[in-house]
Amino acid sequence: MNRPVVVGVDGSTASLVAAEHAARAAVLRSRPLHLVHGYLHPLGYGVPINPYDVGLPAPSEEAQKMLERTAADLVGRCPGLAVEVRQVAGGPGATMVEESRRAELVVVGSRGLGGFAGLLLGSVGTQVAAHAHCPVLVVRPVEEPIPVAGPVLVGLDGSEPAALAVGCAADEAARRGDGLVLVHVQPPDGGRRGADEVTETQVAADAEAAELLAVAAATVRERHPGLAVEGRVLRAAKAEQALVEASRNAALIVVGSRGRGGFAGLLLGSVSQALVQHAHCPVLVAHPVGR
Structure with a gap:
């Protein structure tokens, strides 16, 4: 079809x-x-x-x-x-x-x-x-021209909607011939002063974030071998604010949706809703085709 x-x-x-x-x-x-x-x-x-x-x-x-x-x-x-x-x-x-x-x-x-x-x-x-x-x-x-340069940006947190968004973002980046940036947002570490103050919890969180980004990047490269893929960890109190700020340097940002029934805000989730309201570039909301 x-x-x-x-x-x-x-x-x-x-x-x-x-x-x-x-x-x-x-x-x-x-x-x-x-x-x-x-x-x-x-x-x-x-x-x-x-x-x-x-x-x-x-x-x-x-x-x-x-x-x-x-x-x-x-x-x-x-x-x-x-x-x-x-x-x-x-x-x-x-x-x-x-x-x-x-x-x-x-x-x-x-x-x-x-x-x-x-x-x-x-x-x-x-x-x-x-x-x-x-x-x-x-x-x-609306007041800005169509972005012709810049990567496709997508946030991931290990959830099913985020996985769909990553796949959608990879396909879009491959079509455009642009790079793909995978972003994971973590809370700030409280302003630690040196390596001795790094806690076990923080080390575990960093390792989990690195694995999450590595697995997603490997999956994308398997599907699109020639696509340039970069992983980034951002630290912020709120994921939506970090991603809105990151969208300044992107041609497109891709988000997931929770997807069934109910009110618009609940369907989009707080991060997705913040991006469709406030991003500095176009936003692609990933829904399965024909769901």
């Missing part, structure tokens, strides 16, 4: 930047690109006076022109790219989650400005990143 790369487009700056990223992702994967506009039912948030008169609204001519202009622009930039456009009668978040059932990758934009002041990712992006049935690329920050 030739699963497409799907991106939601509504004419906003964020969605048009997301479409640009989606076109690049489609070219790298040799997949078609689908531009989808999900529009809300006009009675979706109220009770109609006469429920028997309810029907699906017709697609908008203005939206169709916007989609066709976007498609023409992307084909002009990426000759040979196959682009399909369509409008779907439904809310944008629910539409993209449903589209993800048949997609290789879903791309969403972010309206965030960075920092830890509050929630910055739009509700549609949050919904899709948490509930999609395939990997989701969250494009942020």
Whole structure:
């Protein structure tokens, strides 16, 4: 099945930047690109006076022109790219989650400005990143150009979602021809002054981190023999802050999701949610395709 790369487009700056990223992702994967506009039912948030008169609204001519202009622009930039456009009668978040059932990758934009002041990712992006049935690329920050240099960064902690994220990150790094950086975050050691103050616990933690990174690197190299892989241990009180800071020097950061039912925050986890809200580069949320 030739699963497409799907991106939601509504004419906003964020969605048009997301479409640009989606076109690049489609070219790298040799997949078609689908531009989808999900529009809300006009009675979706109220009770109609006469429920028997309810029907699906017709697609908008203005939206169709916007989609066709976007498609023409992307084909002009990426000759040979196959682009399909369509409008779907439904809310944008629910539409993209449903589209993800048949997609290789879903791309969403972010309206965030960075920092830890509050929630910055739009509700549609949050919904899709948490509930999609395939990997989701969250494009942020919108005001910056597409990163063309820098490694793919992925955090690992030995969990199953992190293992999926590492595999996804390795595949992406191989497609881009960039290096892969495996990151494990440990709590600070309390500012020890010399080697004599190193505790048994710290030595054991360091050994565990080194083994975790070595095993992951070996697995990646077996799958992608020519890929440059580096392991790093970062020390920070909170893993999410360390990874957000590390994202400044990356072209892409990959995170896992917990993956079944429930609320968006619980699905993404605190680290993943912090990154999709505050990272300094695009974030790829790893979901199993067709899960």
